[in-house]
Amino acid sequence: MTTLAPVSGRRRTVDRVSRGLTLALTVVAVLPLIFIIYYLIKEGIGAWSGDFFTTDPTGRFLGDPGGIKSAIVGTILMVALASAIAIPFGIGVALYLVEYGKGGRFANLVRYFVDVMTGVPSVVFGLFVYIVLVVTKIGGTFAGWKGSVALALLMLPVVTRTSEVVLNLVPDSLREAALALGAPRWRVVFRIVLPTALPGLVTGSLLAIARAAGETAPLLFTAAFVFGTQFDLSQRMNSLPLQIFNDVSQAQDRLVQRAWGAALTLVALVLLLSLAARLVQRRSRLA
Amino acid sequence: MRCSLVRSNQWLAALSAAALALGVAACGSDDESPSGGSSGGSSSSASSKQGGTINGAGATFPAPVYTEWAARFKDSTGTTVNYQAVGSGGGIAQFTAGTVDFGATDAAMKPEEEDAAKKKGDPVHIPTVLGAVTVSYKVDGIDKGLKLDGATIADIFLGKIKKWNDPAIAKVSGNTSLPDKDITVCHRSDESGTTKNFTQFLADYSKEWESGPGVDKTVKWPTGTGAKGNDGVAGCVKQTDGAVGYVEQAYALQNDFTTAAVKNKEGQFIEPSLDATSAAGEGAEVPEDLKFSTIDAPGAKTYPISAVTFLLVWQDQCKAGIKPATAKLVKSWLDYALGDGQKLAGELQYAALPAPIQQKAQAKIDALQCNGTAIG
C-alpha cells in the first residue's frame, strides 16, 4: 500500500493549536460552574446552622435577621402543588400525542403550541397569572396556589415534551402484542406503555420539578413575599428564590450571607432532584 | 413481561398523594379570625391576645421602624403585621387595588391617585414618623460630613459633575484634597417616596432639575445605577468606591456610611441626626388632610432633607372591602404606631411626630369607620 503523504508541519501545528483551543474553551465553559459551587459552599456553609433552617426570616432591621424556614416550606408546598397539576396534565397530553395523535393535524397543532410554550419567558407566565388570577381577586389576592399555577404553566411544556419522547420510545411491538391478545386500548396504556416508560417519565418530571423550584419571576407576581411560615396555600407564601432575591441587594453582610445560605440550599435541592432523575434514567430499559 | 415497575408506580402515586396532602390539608394558620391568638404570641401576658394577621405594603423609608414595631406589636397583641417593603409606589398601588389592608408611603397621594382610589373609598393619610434622607457616599479619601448644597447635589445626580475632585464640589465643601475618582450615582429603580422627597429638595435648589427629571416618585434618571428599595441603594453605595446615593438614615447608620452635611435654608451645613430631623418637624404647618411636607423646612438646626412618612387607610374600611375583624386589627396597629411606637422611633433615629400633629393624627384614627359606625 502506498504510504500517504506525511502531514506538513504547518497542518500539524494548526491541528494542535485548534485542538488546544477547543480544549481551552471547554475548560472555560466549566470554570463558572466550579466558581459558583466554590463560592456557594464557601459563603453559604457559614450561614447554615440549626437556627437557619428552623427560624423564619424576621424582616427586622436590628437584631436577629432569622433563618429561611418559611422559604423552604413555601418552596416545597408550591412546587408540590405545581407538580401535582403539571405532571398528570403533561403526561396526559403526551399520551394523547403518542397514542392517538400520530400525524393528525390537531396533534401537530398541539405539538407546535407546546413547543411555543417552552420558549415563553417565565416572567411572562407570571404576568399572565397576575392578570388572570391576582388582579381579578379570584380567591383572594396573592396566594401560594397562584404561584403554583404559574409554575405549573412553566413545567407543562417541559413535562409534555420529555414524556412524548419517552413514550415514543416504547416499542410498538409491545403495544401490538397486547392488542393482539385482545386487550382494550386503555389497558395497553396503563399496564404496558406507562409502566415501561415510567423511569423516563419520572426523569422528565424530576427535571421539570428542579426547574420550577429555581424560578423566581413567576412567584414575584403571584405568591408575593412574606416572612412568616405559611402552610395555607391560599395566603401569601415565601419561597427560596424570592428570599434570595430579596436578600441579594441588601447592604447588610449577614443578609447577603443568608442569601448565600439559601442559594446553597436551593442548589442542593435542585442538584438532588437532577441526580435522582439521572439515577432513575439509568434504570430505564428504553434507549 | 416483568411488572416490577408496577411497584414503582404505586410508590410514585403515594408520593404525589403525600405532596398533595401536605399542600391541601393542615391549613394551620387561621389568618382572618381575630380571636384565638393563632399566630403564637410569645409573651406571658394573661389577657387574651387579639391575634390575627394584617397585610400592609409600601415605603422602604420607614421599613426599619415599621418592622421593629411589628415585632413588638406581635409580642404584645399576638397580631402579625406582614409588611412588604416594596416602595411607596407599590404601597399606593397595592392599597388602591385592595391587595393589602393598609399602605405606606412617604409621598402623599397625587390627585390622580386619589381619584383612582375614590372608587373604593376615601383614603386617609396618617403621618407616623419623620426620617432623614441622607446623601451617603463611599469614597476612599473623603471623610464624613462633606459639605454639599442642593445645587451641587443636583448637578451630581444630573451627571454634570462626574468626578469627586470637581471644582464645584471643592468650592462648596471647602475641601481641596478631594480624590480624582469617578462618581457613580446610585438611585432607585422602583417608585419611591424617598425619591420624591429627595427630588423635591433638588428641585428647590436647581432649576435644571426641576425642568428636567422633575419631582416624582420615579424620574428619568440621567445617570447612575438603579436599585430596588432603600436597602438596594444602600447596597449599591456600599459596593462601589466613589458611589453616592440617597438613603434613609437608619440604613446609612447600619452600614456605617459617611454622610454629607447638607446646606439648609438658613445656610447652615447640617449633618443628618435625630435632633436635626426633629427640628424639621417643629412648627410645621399641617393641613386638614394631614398631607404635609418637611422638605427644606426652616430652622437653623434643621436637616433640610427630612421627610414625613404616612400610613394609608380607608376612611370606611369595611365599605372598601376589609373585613370588620381585620378593620379592628388595623385600627389597633395604628393606635400602636401613634402611641407606644412613637417612643420607639427614636431608637432607630426616626423622629417622633410633634405633639400637635400627633393629636391630629390620633383624631383621624378615631374617626375611622366600618360600614358607617366607628370601629370599636
Add this chain to the structure above:
Amino acid sequence: MEAGTLRARGGPAIGDRSSRSRALDPLLRWVLTGLAALILLLIGFFFVRLFIEAKPAFDKFGYIGFVFDNNWDVSKEIFGAWPLVVGTLITSAIALVIGVPVAIATALYISELCPRGARQPLTILIELLAAVPSVVYGLWGIIVLAPKLHGVEQWLSDTFSFLPLVGGPVSIPNCFVAGLIMAIMILPIVSAISREVMATVPAQDKEAALALGATRWEMIRIAVLPYSRSGISGAAMLGLGRAIGETIAVTIVIGNAPNVPDSIFSQGYTLAAVIANEFNEAASDPTHRAALIAAGLVLFVLTLIINAIARYYVNRASRGNKRTVPTGMAG
C-alpha cells in the same frame, strides 16, 4: 380467541374484553383529547388575554411608537420601550458572541476530541450549569463576578475606546456582566443541541476525511462543521431565545437604568427586567400596567419569532441527515 391466559400481576386477564372495559376506551380517548385541546385553549387564551391587556398601551403610543420611541419615563407616563429593546439586544448579542463559540467548542470537544472516559463527566458538568437557578447566577454575578471584573473592564474600556459602544466610565453592574452571565446560562442548551447535531454526522464522511490524510482538526473542519452548520445555527437561536427572556439574573447585575446605554460597560435595562421591577407599582395605574404587559408581549413575540427560526434550522439539519443513505450505523 378466548380470554387470554396472560395475567398481569393481580387484576383481570389482560385480554378480558368485557363490555365495561370496552367502554373505558373511548373515555380514555376523550379525556386525553380533552387535555390536548385544553392546552390549545390555554395558549390561545394566554395570547389573547395578554394582547387585550396590552392594547391600551399600543393604542396610546402606537405599535411602532411603543417599540421604537426612545423614552421610558414612568413619572410622565410616557412609555417608549426603545431603551429596553436596545438593552435586550445588546446583552443578548454579548451572550451570543461569548456563549456560542464556547458552546460549539465544548460540543466539538465532547463529541470529537475528548477521551471516551471523559465524555460522560464533561457532559454532566455542562448540564449542571443548567441546574443552577437564575437567582443564584444573579447573586454570584453581583457579589463575586462584577466587582472582580471591574478592573479588567476598565482596562478594556480605556484600551478599546475607539470602538463604538466602548469607552467612558465603567460601572460595576453593567450590560457586559449581564451578557456574560447570560452566556453562561445559554451554554448548556446550545452545547447540548450542537452535540446532538454533531452526533448525526455520518461516520463515513468523517472516516473518508481521515482516510484521505486529514488531521483531526481538518476532519472536523471538512466533515463535521459544514454538516452541522444548520443545526448549530438553530441551537444558537434557541440560546438567543432563552437569553432574551432571562429576567432575574439580569435585573440583579445590569444596573436598571432606563436609558440607551452609552457603552457595554454602563448600566442598561431589558424588557424582562423592567417588568420584574415595575409591575408592583403598576397595579393600579392602567397605563403603566398596559405598558408593562405590552413589554411582555413584545418579549413573547420576539421569543416566538426566534424560536420559530431556530426550529426551522434544527429541522432542516435533521431532515438533511435523514436524506443521507444509512450506512448501517445508527444515525
